[in-house]
Amino acid sequence: MDLRIFTEPQQGASYDTLLSVAKATEELGYDAFFRSDHYLRMGAVDGLPGPTDAWITLAGLARETKRIRLGTLMTAGTFRLPGVLAIQVAQVDQMSGGRVELGLGAGWYEEEHTAYGIPFPKEKFSRLEEQLAIVTGLWSTPVGRTFDFDGVHYQLKDSPALPKPAQRRIPVLIGGHGTQRTPRLAARFADEFNIPFASVDDTERQFGRVREAAEAHGRKPDEIVYSNALVACVGKDDAEVARRAAVIGREVDELKANGLAGSPDEVVDKIGRYREVGSSRIYLQILDLHDLHDLDHLELIASRVQSQLG
Template sequence: MAPDLRIFTEPQQGAAHADLLRVAQAAHTLGFTGFFRSDHVLTMGGDGLPGPSESFVSLGAIAAQVPDIRLGTLVTSATFRHPSMLAIAAAQVDDISGGRLELGLGSGWFEAEHTAYGLPFGSSFGERFDRLTEQLEIITGLWGTPVGETFDHDGPTWTLRGAPGLPKPIQRSRADVPHIPIIIGGRGPKRTPALAARFADEFNLGFPDEVEAGVAQFGRVRAACEAAGRSPDDLVYSLAHVLCVGADDAEYRRRAEAIGRDADDLRAASPLAGTVDEVVDGFGTWTTAGAQRFYLQVLDLHDVDHLDLVAREVRPRLDGAGQAPSTS
């Protein structure tokens, strides 16, 4: 079975709505299954013009104009929004899209953007992880509260009293409860797998350096699911990496230069960088390692021909590229 391919963008590096919409429309036309975006408010290099965009405003607008494909964040920072307002925004986009939203949620890591915009960052990773856990408890609690009933929460950061938990997402969980699929990722050896086992519908590895480390982390998540009494196969296991493909080496190097990356360094860092043959091999290696879904980080939003090349020359060769091992 061929892996699932989704397009993943970084708008904080410089993208107007028209740029994102064009890429989302191309993703749909070319048969990719999803269009995802990061959730940042400060560039990590360059001027970032015209400036950052609000993720859920952006996704709502795209949802109204691009049919069929899945939409979501990879990932929203738990430091950015009150969990109640995040639950409402996500449910609203789920409604606009007809039930196509997925919510990637993380603890937050980019301190500079918090300083720039006066957002609370927290004094330690442990504090941010605790905040992420509490957000997930609140968001899923609000979505899962039956209509006509209310939700209360007493936590170290937030207190809710008598929240009706409206609106509800269109999508539903396996237990037939209103629920938007949740993506959790990270490399922590204990707390991250346990959190994924408790809340996630998908576990994502972002930009791993080594296949062996990825195999180990997927294994930890599967073991955490078993310890929690949940089937490890309930989750989708995914990978995110920089996409840079050329029909030949010269085209690859031109694309690497266009995104400000050294071609040799990028080839060494990303399994999705190189010629078509090299990238097909990279997909195969990671599919064998357990990745069922790939988020293709597209950094040049004006190069739609790049996506066309993947759709024409790479994706048709991925059937049977590898088989995910099972440790359940």
């Protein structure tokens, strides 16, 4: 079971904070550092010092880390034109020596679009399908050949399809709870399917839909990695769990029901239930980054949870 660290910087984190978390992620033996792609805080937080851009952040981390994978859950398709995104991600992959992964979604948070003057189209899912086709098509076009695309939303003509990533293929993550279109899109494009903040039962059902869609598309279902994203709130004792829950404005019982909360042994048991339904990777959503006063949370999970998972 791979454990990855997943941060939400729009809630309040500078680049220096994220760098410290990424370095701790690497030093403690986690598999990857991922971040959200949002420009506006959510909930009753001030969001200070303000948003950081996902791909600028990852470009910096690409030069300041050596081992961990780096990526997004999920880059918003509304934020970037697909040709530009393909260039950005390929460049960061080169900068990292081939450690980048791209999670790409349709975009959903209308308020951040309004706040920063970003168009919020109604037909986001059909745009996402074209974006995935363009990004992956540009990367896979042989050097010396050109790439064309004639879609409803995007048209490319005689693109040199450069630069190329360092990796032969950058892993593409697709995720969500949609029961029909999302599994079909994952079957067509995904190297990994991620379901965020879902119960074990809902996870099992959604993984089943993706497996069925993969077979219908002519792919072996096991070609796809299946993963979860879940909020983490782990403590050595009840008091520490309660303190961490309070800092992020959540109730312990609710976190135990909907996330990975409690003692290390409780969390290991819960992760085991996700593994039984096919999950091989967990993105641990770490919400308390403010002032870096709780990096020992990452150390506790590494020493008392990750060590038991093998």
